[in-house]
Amino acid sequence: MTAFEPWMLLVVSILVFCIGLLGLILRKNLLVMLMSIELMLNAVNLCFVTFSKMHQLLDGHLTVLFVMTVAAAESAVGLGLVIAMFRNLRSVDSDQIQLLRD
Amino acid sequence: MITSMILFPLAGFVINGAWSLWSARNGTRVSPRVSGSIATTAMVAAFMAAIMARAQIPATGSIEVDCFRWFSLGSLSVDFKLRLDALSSIFTLVITGVGAMIHLYSVSYMEEDEAAGKYFAYLNLFCFMMLNLVLGGTLPQVFLGWEGVGLASYLLIGFWYREEANVAAGQKAFIMNRIGDLGFLIAMFIGYKYSGSLDLTTVEKVILPAGVGTSFVLLIFLACTGKSAQLPLFTWLPDAMAGPTPVSALIHAATMVTSGVYLLARLSPVISQSATGMAVIAGIGAATALITAIIACFQRDIKKVLAYSTVSQLGFMFAACGVGAFGAGVFHVMTHAFFKALLFLAAGSVIHGLHGEQDIFKMGGLKKKLPVTFWTFTAGWAAILGLPPFSGFFSKDEILHQALVSNSGSAWLFGVLLIAAVLTAFYMTRLYRLVFFGTPRMDQAKFDHAHESPVPMALPLVLLGVLSLAGGFAGEPVHLAHPESALSTPTWVIMIVSVIAAAIGATIAFRRYSVSEVKAEPTSDVFRIDAVYSKLFGGGLGVIASASQWLEERVVQGMIRMVAAVTDLSGNMIRVLQVGSAQAYLLMMIIALVVMVFYFMKGVV
């Protein structure tokens, strides 16, 4: 049982962030893409917490609360949009939305 | 007095010009007689003025009349001033005198032409410009006259402008003269550069460094070859015969074409500085005299023969100038003015009599029909052959003599000129014989119709006949102009030689064309010079022009088109990235981000 090493958590958070990013890029289902965004935000949360641990501060923890709130709002809007899209296209597949292009 | 001399023709020009323009606008017609008499009066008045002015000239030196400041810029200032001395006064007398006669002649010659008013306006304009040329006190003013007479000649050659050929002839004359004028321009620049002024009095005296001097002389001479139809620029003069005959007499025989000689004589102090230049002038002069004399032997058109003969005679004058005998040259200018004008006018009266027939092989036996014309022509013929005591005898023999004895002369020069003289005798006699003797070679009706010209045409003939007979004795005054080359009485040898030469040429011609049945000879431009030119320069210019056109369309315009195309293309290439898929955008952005982060960090860490 080794001592707590902040860098481990950092690595984890970065990895999670990248996973979220990859999901956002690769997955075709809009709902999954929404989740990926949430994942990225949460990865950042972890990051914040880690740093505030490093600095022996509370700011990080507080920030997390803000971020969660924002994330909730964001996903609400996102879902709304997805629903609207589903009403028009009967689909939530990101390949369906490529009308606007050069 | 001098001023009035140039103002009379100007007035004539303005009056006739305005009048004929106005009537042309209203579709009315200018009466040839009235406008003709206006023009003639102007010229006679100018002649009187010239005589009086002549009287005022001090024994040596000149009268100068400063009219106004033409333009001044920095150190340069050019006045518009008239300068009359012995030299210019000879020319003024010839121009106004012969001019007056030819105007008079034209009055009835142009009677039928509906554009007579225009004609006389142009004729006056010419005389005005010509007087500017010989009276000009500054080089730009001479140049004004120089180009002005070119303009007048362009207008009068192409006077019957409905014929493409005439217009073409006029343009040819103008453009070939322009080539010469270029020489004049650059010569002026050189003169200004070294003398700091453009006044003739200054430029005459300027001493130029050797190389520059030669180029100056050659440039001036280039101008002369253009204006006086010397090799290589002589081909326009024969074509210039497209104009009315009196024009050929005045402009292309008596006055304008001799202005080259005037210019050389005027600048003789500078010219004589360059031996090379002088040699070139002499050589070209002699060569022209010979070559054109040869060509003249192969012409059928009566005016063409006279035209080539004019060129050849001018060659004599330049040869004289080339050997430093400017006086002789000027003297020959004067006599030549008399007899060549006479010959042309006579030819004109022949053509007039035959209703436009110009082919000497369609003439003959006109002696009876046109007595006045015949006798006056005879005088001219004798003069150009140089038979004593006719005017041509004095001037031509002196030229031959100078060509031999003057320190820059040589046997070669003399020989060439002598041969030219023989040829002159030949073609003139050929012409003389074919026109006036033998059996008429035109249809009977035309022959019967042939008539002597009315008095206004006959009178100038007679006057000029007298002048060509007696003009030679006026040699003395000429040499006041150039005391340095005083009249050296030609030695008897040369006199006899030249007379014999003339006799030989004449006899050959007489014998050759005395046969009862003369067979027509084809006209031929012996040396094909004209054809060569039109290929060389016409073609050459065409090629260059086409080349630049290609450059314009392909390169200049092409560049513009290319820039436009490239811009558009690259725009479309960037557009390709806009695929429309959010995830693709995200991917591209991430790639960009990674790349930039990489470089950014490389810079920082």
Add this chain to the structure above:
Amino acid sequence: MHMNEIIQTLMPWLILAAGILVTLLVSVIRVESKRPAQFSALLTLVLTGVSALQTVSLPGEAIFSGSIEISSLTRILLALFSLIGVLFVVGADRYLSKEKIHLSDYYHLLLIMILGAGIMVAAKDLVVLFIALEVMSLPAYTLAGFRRNDSRSNEAAIKYFVLGGAVGAVFLLGSAFLFGATGSTQFPAIYSWSRQSVTGSNLLFAAGHFLVIVAFLFKVAAAPFHFWKPDVYEGAPTPVTGLMSTLVAVASFVTLVRLIHLPALDSTGWEVYAASIKTTIRVLAVASLVVGSLVIITQKNLKRLFAYSSISQSGYLMLGVLASLQPGHGIAPVLIYLFGYVFAAVGLFVLLSQSEPRGDTGVELVDLTGLVRRSPLRTALWSVLLFSMAGMPFTVGFFTKYFIFISSVGSGETPLVVLAAMCAVVSAYAYLRPIGLMVMRDADPGAAQWGGGFWSQLVVVVSVILVVFLGLMPNAMIQYLKGIPLIH
């Protein structure tokens, strides 16, 4: 600091916030008509703007333990935002009824956007900044998809949302790194940290700084982060597009500048860092200019055309940013450019929303053909505004470019300026071609009808007057904006 002082300072913002609640309330009470909501929104905006302008000359104050600073810059910007809001409330009236966008939500969403923007430019704490950013963006996403039954509008909204969300996360990650590096999320703390730290080669800091910057590069659509813009512009309802290209663009750009100036770049040890930041900006400037002005000439759809136009605009602005990095230069060039751009853009987008074809598939160039015969006044308005976009003299567009260029030349960026000038020439073609179509061509049979109605026409006229007046007499504006310092 006492509560009432804080209220004093925050008054404009508070008015706005209150106004949002009122508007929301009104729109809930009177669902069937949108007039009340419209009225209250207008009232709110006017009051906000006025109170902001009243207090504009007061000194800057940091409140909420320094996480927000209200200064003359933020006040003037808030005033500008309220002006934009007013113009788009008035100008969009006809459009909304035409497009059957009955809901009065447009108004309070617009107000919320403005509030977000207003806080964002005032924020001095990365977290507050993030929240403000989202407060501004979420209504924007919604409004982009406001024509619910049009799949194109949907698509625009979702693209905007997905990319925006991702970028929000990126920004957050960046601020986390900065927090990790400096131990604080507040600008002054970070600034002083950078003063003390001997060298700028702190990996974590650099990464964080770069990420937060990138987030806003996306917002201002500087190439190569511009891909979202043409599509979103095309799909979104025209007034909303207008809001994005004015309100969002200004707020984001000011924030971007502030974020770039986050560390003390002029302090010793940071020379390399500053240099590489400059290089990065140069690259972005070149990319944006080239992309913007090369692609714009290939566009047929006017909304896309203006999207690319705004991309190249951010290229010019990058030049201003470069100049602002030069010691002794403020952000005056940037501010002036933004103001000038806004005045022209509002008019342009309102004009654009006046085209008749229902469904708003976007106005094509062909719809402008022969407009001079159909309505000369509108042609004149178009021409002036397009001239201003092209930076022609006697419009405000000239002086904005002028100021950017001359300050960049002053800071030794002449080659870049020459490139920018050439790009200006190229894009001038794109701006003048519409005028050519209006004046030189006869109307195409398929050309759209144009009809604005009084109010939207009034808005356009106002913006044209502003453009021309400031084009002739820019002195006051320049003098005023020159005086405004960049807050730290």
Add this chain to the structure above:
Amino acid sequence: METSSSLSFLLTIPLLAVVISWVIPKALQRIYAIFGSALILALTVYETSGILFSSTTEAAKAYFVDQRLEWVSELGLSAGFRLDGVSAWFLVLSALTTLVAFYLRGIWYRKQPRLFVSMGFFLLFALNSAFLATDLITFYLSYEAVFIPMIFMVGVWGENQKASAVFRFFLMSFAGSILMLVAMFQLMSMHHAATGQWSSHLPDILKVVANVPVESLLWPGAGFLLAFAIKVPLVPFHGWLKEVYVNAPMPGTIWMSAILSKLGVVGVIRFVLPLFPAVIKEYQGALLAVSAVSVIYAALLAIRSNEGKTLLAYSSISHLGFVMLGLFSLSSEGSNAGVLLSVGHAVTSGMLFYLLHQVEERSGNLDLTTSKGLATAYPVLFSGLFIAVLASVSLPGTLNFGGEFLVLLNAYRASALCTILAALGVILGAVYMLRFFQRLGLGKTGTANPVDVLVKKDLSLADLLMVVLLVGIVIYGGINPGIFMKG
């Protein structure tokens, strides 16, 4: 006091005319335009008479006026104007050209005449302020303002390819002028660096530039030169010209060739020569060569062109090559000669295009491939045209001779070779101008006369009046060219 008011007077009158033109009924527009421009011409001559008719440059100097109005003090911008021996004549010229252009009858008085007249007066205003400007930015603004009316001219009343013509014209000129703007910025920031405040006033800039190393002035100089080379134009920057001249309506063509091209000339005299003497000196050879090449190259193109307007377009490039040759001889004499020749070219080309329009009205087209022989039918018209032709081949006694002669005379001191090369243009000029006249006027009548021509009569008295006026100027200038050289 009185004098400085004269400047603002000269600038405001055309603007006033613009405003008035919008309240004049369509039918009266032509009358209004003619009388208005004639009045402006008279006023201009009156206001500048002190300079125009003073015997020497020194005498004229007494009447030179400087004026500077604060404008955008924040950027150091002022509206700076200077009335001197150069600008005075160009003011008169622009007024005269406007009169000539307005005098022409044509489609522009039937289709949107108000726009045409107002644009014409606005152009006059822009030109005047460009000719007077001594403030860099004032000059730039006026220089750009000139585009607006020209674009309308070509765009609204132009021939079929007007669109591409307009864009080419605008984009090329704009590319040039915006680089000039950047160059101005460089100069201004030099001033800023030296003195600590912004100024775009030429005298201020000159003070600073005097002690700036040559190499740092190279690029600014290039910027200015490029702009003017495109404007004048010099080969190879003339790509826009032909298309625009041919597609522009005749008044537009007159404005462009007679006076717009002179913007470049004035620009060089006003700005390039004083600001960058060292740079110009260094590259004088190249500049002279370019000018000479423009003369020859354009003349060759003119020889090849088969359409009247095209031919004249190229011929004006050729003539302006002479002007630039004069300016680049880098002597005050050379510049003066350049001004003189510019005046000559302005009047002559105005006259040529004016009469060419009359010819077009009578023959339906300007095709030069076949002789038209119109001189028989319209003697007066073609006498006028012939005088114009003579002037443009700069026959002695016409206005152009003095200019061309003095230009070459001074250029010869600078570079004999270039001068001789350019002087070849004298011959080529004769070649194409005579061909031009011959194809239109001479030869058999009726070979190419369509029956549906607009006008069948010879020159009307009104047109005759204009022609006489122009001929008068040409001849007077031929006799007393000194009056035009007060620089």
